Amino acid sequence: ATYAILFSRVSHMTGPASDLSRFLVTDISMAIHLILIVISFIFGAYLSAIVGKYLRFSVNLMLSTLPALITMILILTNDQIVLNLGTHIFAILLPMGMGWQNGATSQSEIGRTTHVTGDITDIGIGIARGDWSKAFYFSVKFLGYVLGGMTGLYIMEFSPIIALIISVLGVVLIGMTISMFEIKNLSSKERLDLKSSAHEITSPVELTRSQQTS
Numbered sequence: 001a002t003y004a005i006l007f008s009r010v011s012h013m014t015g016p017a018s019d020l021s022r023f024l025v026t027d028i029s030m031a032i033h034l035i036l037i038v039i040s041f042i043f044g045a046y047l048s049a050i051v052g053k054y055l056r057f058s059v060n061l062m063l064s065t066l067p068a069l070i071t072m073i074l075i076l077t078n079d080q081i082v083l084n085l086g087t088h089i090f091a092i093l094l095p096m097g098m099g100w101q102n103g104a105t106s107q108s109e110i111g112r113t114t115h116v117t118g119d120i121t122d123i124g125i126g127i128a129r130g131d132w133s134k135a136f137y138f139s140v141k142f143l144g145y146v147l148g149g150m151t152g153l154y155i156m157e158f159s160p161i162i163a164l165i166i167s168v169l170g171v172v173l174i175g176m177t178i179s180m181f182e183i184k185n186l187s188s189k190e191r192l193d194l195k196s197s198a199h200e201i202t203s204p205v206e207l208t209r210s211q212q213t214s
Contacts, residue, residue: 014115014117016034016038017038020034020035020038036088036091036092037091037095038095040091040093040094040095040096041095041096041098041099041102042099043096043099044064044067044095044097044098044100044102044103045099045100045102045103045106046099046103047096047099047100048064048099048100048101048102048103048104048106048107049103049107051063051104052104056179056182057104057107057108057182058178058179058182059175060107061101061105061178062175062176064097064101064103064104065097065168065171065172066097066100067093067094067096067100068093068094068097068164068167068168069168070093071089071090071094071097071164072161072164072165072168074089075161098114099114101114101171102114102115111141113141113145116141116142116145119138119141119142119145120138122134122138123135123138123139123142126138151166
């Protein structure tokens, strides 16, 4: 969906970095465009790290959809000024959302989600070490990435906006699901802490008996 809107991949930076090397020699305007994408991706990751200090992972993940939501609103307004500046505006917003999402998941046990080079490497390492659970986990992530790309390509033929909407809804749904588990685990931890504190509190009678014994 992002490729259809911006005509450039923004979920991972290896491709843009390779293209940047070429365009710095052949096309400075395209090189500037790619530099803008990279900087926006970095800024998105920066935002995820800042937000992650104060909010739960699930909230941080859902907030990463904000740049995509703003993009959809701008496109749907059909304003001529926005459409004329669209390439530059979307080159900021869409990579920012990808960087934000990737930064949020990178700070969790899920790991990076917007590119698969590291995951494919870990599949090979896991197989070599006989760590089949690790190899299986990263294989499932890779399969999910491929299926997501196929789904996006299919829907994109009808409407890039619809593909973007489905992507956003998917991330929000995952974030809400994770949030329920976070709240459940937090409640369990609070109950355990209260029980532990209750055991540590010494009653006045026990304190008196202890003093008499000593």
